[in-house]
Amino acid sequence: MTKRSIQTTLTHSDYTPPAGFAAYPTAIHHASTVLFKDVASMRAGDWRSKAAYTYGLHGTPTTFTLEARLAEIEGGRHCLLAPSGLAAISMILLALLKSGDDVLLPDNAYNPTRELGRWLASDFGVSARFYDPLVGGAIADLIQPNTKLVWTEAPGSVSMEVPDLPAICAAAHARGVPVALDNTWAAGLALRGFDVGADIVMQALTKYQSGGSDVLMGAVITRDGALNDRIAMSHMRLGMGVGADDVYLVLRGLETMKLRFDAHNAAARRVAAWLKGRPEIAKVLHPAFADCPGHDVWARDFTGAAGLFSVVFDPRYEGAQVDRFVDALTLFGIGFSWGGTHSLVTPYRMRGMRRDWNEAGALVRFNIGLEAPEDLIADIEQALGRL
Numbered sequence: 001m002t003k004r005s006i007q008t009t010l011t012h013s014d015y016t017p018p019a020g021f022a023a024y025p026t027a028i029h030h031a032s033t034v035l036f037k038d039v040a041s042m043r044a045g046d047w048r049s050k051a052a053y054t055y056g057l058h059g060t061p062t063t064f065t066l067e068a069r070l071a072e073i074e075g076g077r078h079c080l081l082a083p084s085g086l087a088a089i090s091m092i093l094l095a096l097l098k099s100g101d102d103v104l105l106p107d108n109a110y111n112p113t114r115e116l117g118r119w120l121a122s123d124f125g126v127s128a129r130f131y132d133p134l135v136g137g138a139i140a141d142l143i144q145p146n147t148k149l150v151w152t153e154a155p156g157s158v159s160m161e162v163p164d165l166p167a168i169c170a171a172a173h174a175r176g177v178p179v180a181l182d183n184t185w186a187a188g189l190a191l192r193g194f195d196v197g198a199d200i201v202m203q204a205l206t207k208y209q210s211g212g213s214d215v216l217m218g219a220v221i222t223r224d225g226a227l228n229d230r231i232a233m234s235h236m237r238l239g240m241g242v243g244a245d246d247v248y249l250v251l252r253g254l255e256t257m258k259l260r261f262d263a264h265n266a267a268a269r270r271v272a273a274w275l276k277g278r279p280e281i282a283k284v285l286h287p288a289f290a291d292c293p294g295h296d297v298w299a300r301d302f303t304g305a306a307g308l309f310s311v312v313f314d315p316r317y318e319g320a321q322v323d324r325f326v327d328a329l330t331l332f333g334i335g336f337s338w339g340g341t342h343s344l345v346t347p348y349r350m351r352g353m354r355r356d357w358n359e360a361g362a363l364v365r366f367n368i369g370l371e372a373p374e375d376l377i378a379d380i381e382q383a384l385g386r387l
């Protein structure tokens, strides 16, 4: 099958329906127990193999189809599913780190990733050190003989700094250290992680792949078989099962993901551009805007942007005033996560999360959904009046 563009790849799956039943949707296979035809085939079963089925936890035709599709989209070879994006992150860290090892985590990583690092450090004898996401090739100076992983997130999903991934990966590889990328924002569409040197690409499928604010799921994609095998051991030991119905929803979401992503991208840029012209806003932290740290790197490495960005309010507005603005929005739900059709808004207390945070004004993150941007702008305008 010729798939020249990503949209064609997303629409056409290599899934083969059962003989005599031609249909596009992937069948939903529910199974904990997988039956073997005899004892010999049970004894021969290898849970690692994708050529055969051994137990529902290790995969079904439904999960293997989604894994293959995600690997294809991201340009990888292997994929493992996890029951949430955070579970995928845990699976990677626990696969690659043991007591005495060191991991470098960026200051702009999704906070639960940093919390996991802190927990590994406090209770499991791992050293977790945090670095400036704009460090670039100077990450080399931070790498120690016991450093076993460099984590990256591009851009940081709250503060939006875009790291120089080619420089970080080149420096880490020169010291033999693999790099993992949380590529949830770009979803394998605006950036393919392996193209910029990442060894492990993680995505929270909860966001754009699902697109419905209804599913929790994560994926870990690799090219290197040995690396995949190590993460597969963690997948097996931790029992990272995913539900077949949820997998089906993600498979269905993939077909429209690029169209949704492009619409989120266009609408978010319109809303962000409008906010940029407002006197209440000190900075627009959207990678396509020059205010955003790492904007030049984004322009060089990415082909688009997601619908998620943040703004920093002028410091003359107290936190309570900005909270009033958030409460006054009517088309934006107040809540966590992103990537769905509904617009969301999340005010963050950055100082509590990051000691290195220097902005004086309050930060508010927007997830721009699929509503008409002019309606969203009108809603923001009326809410700004409540400041």
Ligand SMILES: Cc1ncc(COP(=O)(O)O)c(C=O)c1O
Pocket (backbone or CB within 6 Å): 084, 085, 086, 087, 110, 153, 157, 182, 184, 185, 204, 205, 206, 216, 217, 218, 336, 337, 338
């Ligand atoms: C950048 C990023 N990575 C990972 C996750 C975790 O995904 P999940 O909510 O599926 O655990 C999130 C969730 O918000 C996220 O924003």
